[in-house]
Amino acid sequence: MQFSVNVPDEKVSFFLELIKNLRFVKIEPVTVQEEEVTAEQLKAEIKEAVNEMKLVRQGKKKSRPIEDLLNELQH
Template identity: 40%
Template structure:
């Protein structure tokens, strides 16, 4: 299982050291850019689910292209 943690900067070193001492846990920090990309993808997937459920309205691709 993979898990992403959002840890306060002042507590990050402690939590990382704690996790590294657990033999069954592999720690691999990611860059702030990659974290933002993952959050953006997560928001996009949630928005797509809402569109499919009919809870929000989608914007047609033609309208998006016309704005460019």
């Protein structure tokens, strides 16, 4: 079984030392790479969102309930 554990930076050494002493635990570090968004990418995404809203208001594009979006983000 795998777990994801978030440990405060100041407690990482303690936590690693603790679990290293458990012979049945296998430690595999996972790195998370954050994607940097440039100002140009952000502008393009905002422009696209504004255009989509215009199409929805004009009836040329169908919208969906906010509840659907929130449920999608939770999963």
